[in-house]
Amino acid sequence: MEMPTPNPDVLRRKDAVLRRLLQVLPEDAVIHDPAETRAYECDALTAYRCPPMLAVLPSTTGEVSDVLRICNEEGVPVVPRGSGTSLAGGALPTADSVILGIARMNDVLETDYDNRIIRVQTGRTNLSVTGAVEAEDFFYAPDPSSQLACAIAGNIGMNSGGAHCLKYGVTTNNLLGVKMVMMDGSVVEIGGAHLDAGGLDLLGVICGSEGQLGVVTEATLRILRKPEGARPVLMGFDDNEVAGQCVSDIIKSGILPVAIEFMDTLCIKACENFAQAGYPDCHALLIVEVEGSEAEIDYQLSKIIEIAKRHNPVELRESQSAEESAKIWLGRKSAFGAMGQMNDYMCLDGTIPVSALPQVLRRIGELSEEYGLPVGNVFHAGDGNMHPLILFDANKPGDLEKCETFGAEILKLCVDVGGCLTGEHGVGIEKRDLMSHQYAPADLEAQMAVKDVFDPNWLLNPAKVFPLDVSEARRIAAE
Amino acid sequence: MAEIVAGLQGPVRIAGGGSRGIGGPEMTIETGGLSGISLYEPGALTIVAQAGTPVAEIEAALEAEGQQLAFEPMDHRGLLGTNGAPTIGGVVAANISGPRRIQAGACRDFLLGVRYVDGKGHVVKNGGRVMKNVTGYDLVKLMGGSWGTLGVLTEVSLKVLPKPEAVATLALRADDVSEAVAVMSAALKSPFEVSGAAYDPQEMRVLLRVEGFTDSVAYRVEQLKSTLAGFGEIAEIDGSVERWQAIRDVSAFHGVDGDVWRISVKPSDATGIAQRIGADRTLYDWGGGLIWALVPKGTDLRARLGAFEGHATLVRADAETVEALGRFQPENAGIQALTQGIRQRFDPRGLFNPGLMG
Structure with a gap:
């Protein structure tokens, strides 16, 4: 993966930048020893690594503001980092950058049922x-698989989704307001506890901007009352196309399941070996989950089963x-782990119209x-967000x-x-050079x-999202 | 469209069907010529249409498959006394949502993709027609609710949802706003998926809506009755469809003299806000988070409001008042700079709906 040449002028001024940062941050919040900055050399896309010049761990919005103001004045690129769980290299440093880790800012500021x-402060983890x-029977809906570790800051950066977004939407649909520090150190507040921030929908464009527009330090999030209950049904088919048709028929019937998950032969076998979930030996497996009271669940599942039966399932x-x-669910949730046991893998997350499923699976085969x-x-399957896992051998x-x-x-x-190209992981560096395939x-x-x-100087989260040749003129102009 | 925009010599008003009455320059670009549904996949819950497609045409196509625009766009014609057929592009450009916004989300939450012509005459697309898409910056949201100030929408794609099999409405008496908000909050905090919560102080009545499969609606109505028993007598009333349409379209203010304001606040702030504005008449939707206020012509409602968390939009007034007070809530300096910067880059010649926003 091509990365821009580190700015030699910035590298040369490392000590001066460090001194200025130490004037505004406590000593334990500034990491400069190369042995320690190495901890920030990559995120969950571990194939690419590059230790940053420095890393800082501010504890307040004021400290974030000081750091950004100084870096802006010094012309130093800044890579914001939540928990470092990006699968797209969204938090990959450049050698001349300062990593701005938000992990210490993890307080709940207000709960209002x-x-x-x-x-919350955005260093707080999703879960x-x-x-x-x-305790009050509420929950925060977006549920990316990494929810135990991933930070709200990263969720906002990547507009994270999860298995349940068919019903509840993704991060942008559950984000009501932010406090954000701009690259020049100024602080803006957008939206709040009221619905639909006034004026242009800046909140909408900030969410999913991969940390390139500002550093969000506080977020107002929508919380929902937990449903009374939820229950899945598992169905197996001998043909991908038939499974795809079944998904479409369920959706057309007027039922809105909270999740419709699809697995193919290789994944079914891997998960079965790994988790002994009792999955049938078949070509396509669907897990469909619905929510509500016991009676509501019974009703919806009976309708779903009736539809499934029309497609001759091998298992129901x-x-x-x-x-x-x-x-x-254990089988599905351990899919990545199970595949990882077989070999190294690369996880993609392109989205397709559900109707194209059979065609796409055939071509992938x-x-x-x-x-x-x-x-x-x-x-x-409900929202067309694919996760093909390609197995390979990193040592080969x-x-x-x-x-x-x-x-x-x-x-x-x-x-x-x-x-x-990407339904929920983000572009990062991984899909950066493919952007020109999707966009003119x-x-x-x-x-x-x-x-x-x-970010007029193009200092925030450099070398992500836009192909380097496309952004080159701007990056040079800003230097 | 790109050629028309590239050839423009001066400012224009961008209009769909013209039913939202935005005012502005004499010279108008109407999108009505760009009409028609280009793709509708009920099994994928998506529809793609040209921006000038009448909302009625879209709703009819969805109806035939038992689906709907879940954000329940308001029809402004009755309130504003306008004519013309509301277009889907207009709905998107103004991010128009109805009572179901509290449960299902706003128009912008259902907007999957846009195609538009910017001020330089370039055709730009963003997003697409799939439900999950984080490829690049989300200009889809930015264009939704930009009131034509950033570009002329030519095509939009939207997520649609199944139309509920049954609807029920519960009514409770509430003597004042704070009592009403308390009832509505209790209902919205329950697990029974309330899809509408509105209050009319004149009738001193809170209305709550429940939608879904018939048995499920019946069950949730009973559950809500017992959950809310402490707030007084609760009755199920009929005419749900018409009632919620009236709430959506603010029918109570149709043909009644005065300016109309729309205020978005945190529901628990509604009581205090209501006292400050001292309106002739108010209506509350979104559990108290949306206040419709009717005031004497020319009233500077924002002066009465002072500083508050939320925003007030002047929806109906004569041109003079709109000119004097501004349609939208003024933003703080930081946000204003961002707004102006974006407008300047998307529309460097300042052609589109000048003066409308920011």
Whole structure:
């Protein structure tokens, strides 16, 4: 992966920058020893690594503001970092950058059940937001798989989703307000506990901007009352196309399940070996979950089962107990781990129109043969968000590059059938160079114009999102 | 459209059907010529349409498949006394949502993709037609609710949802705003998926809406009755569809003299806000978070409000008042700078709906 050449002038001034940062931050919040900055050399996309010049861990919005003001004055790039769980390299440093870790800012500032909101510092982890309100039977809806570790700051940066967004939406649909520090150190507040921030929807464009527009330090989030209950049904089919048709028929019937998960043969087998979830031996497996009272669940599942039966399932199993539900989900939730046990893998997350599912799966199968690399598919089928997992051997020379080329072909395929490169992981560096496949020059120009307004010197989270050749003129002009 | 914009010599008003009455320059670009549904996949819950497509045409197509625009866009014609057929582009450009916004989300939450012509005459697309998409910056949200100030929408794609099989409405008496907000908060805090919570002080009545499968609605109505028993007598009343349409369209103010303001606040602030504005008449939607206020012509409601968390939009007034007070809540300096910066880059010649926003 090509990265811009580190600015030698910035590297030379490391000590001067360090001194200025130490004037505004406590000593334990500034990491400068190369042995320690190494801890920030990568995120969850571990194939790419580069230790930053410095790392800082501010504890207040004021400290974040001081750091950004200083870095802006010194012309030093800043890479904001939540918990470092990005699968797209969204928090990958450059050698001349300062990592700004938000982890120390993890307080709950306000919980307000009457108005159904929570206000938190953004270093707080996703799951601990729900943790703060579950005693009152509330929850925070977006549930990325990394929710135990990932920070709200990163969720906002990447507009994270999860398995339950078919019903509850993704981060942007659950974010009501932010306090954000701009690269020049100024602080803006947008939105709040009221609905629909006034004026232009800046909140909407900040969410998912991959930390390139500002550093969000506080967020007002919508919290929801937990449903009375939830229950999954598991169904197996002998044909991907039939499973895809079944998904479409369920949605058309007027039922809105909270989750529809899809797994193909390789994943089913891997998960079964790993978790003994009792999955059937078949080509396509669906887990469909609905919510409500016992009677409501019974009604919805009976309708879903009636639809499924029309498609001749080889297996149809309605969960009879909480234990069985947990077991059904255990298999799905351990999919990545199970595949990881078989080999190294690369996880993609292109989205496709649900109707293109059979065509895309068929083509992925063909490509898998051509490249000689196995692919397992897990899939949020309700919203078309695919997760092909390409298996490869990192120790085998050339395998990673082959895997990346294969991955790029799959993502281009997703775009070509009417979908997109990434449904919930973000572009980061991983999909940066594919952006031109999805967007024409004028489309990218419009996005970069927004960046120009928020971060005129192009210092925030460098080398992400936009292909380097597309952003080159701006980066040079800013230097 | 790109050619028209590129050839413009001066400012224009961007209009769909013209039903939202935004005012502005004489010269108008109407999007009505860009009409038609280009793609509708009920099994994928998505629809793509040209910006000038009448909302009625979209709603009819969805109705035929038992689906709907879940954000329940308001029809402004009755309130504003305008004519013309509301277009989907207009709904998107103004981010128009109705009572279901509290449960299902706003128009912008259902907007999946846009295509527009910017002020330089370039055709730009963002987003797409799939529900999950984080590829690049989300200009879809930025264009939604930008009131035509950043570009002329030519195509939009939207997520749609199943239309509920049944609807029920519960009514409770509430003597004042604070009592009403308390009832509505209790209902919205319950797990029974209330999809509408409105209060009319003149009738001293809170209305709550429950939607879904028939048995489920019946069940949740009973559960709500017992959950809210402490607030007084609760009755199920009929005419749900018409009642919520009236709330959506603010029918109570149709043909009644005076300026109309729309204020978005935190529901628990509604009581204090109501006292400050001293309006002739108010209506509350979104559990108290949306206040419709009717005041004498020319009233500077924002002066009465002072500093508050939220925003007040002048929806109906004569041109003079709009000119004097501004349609939208003035932003603080930081946000204003961002807004102006974005407008300047998207529309460097200042062609689109000048003076409308920021």
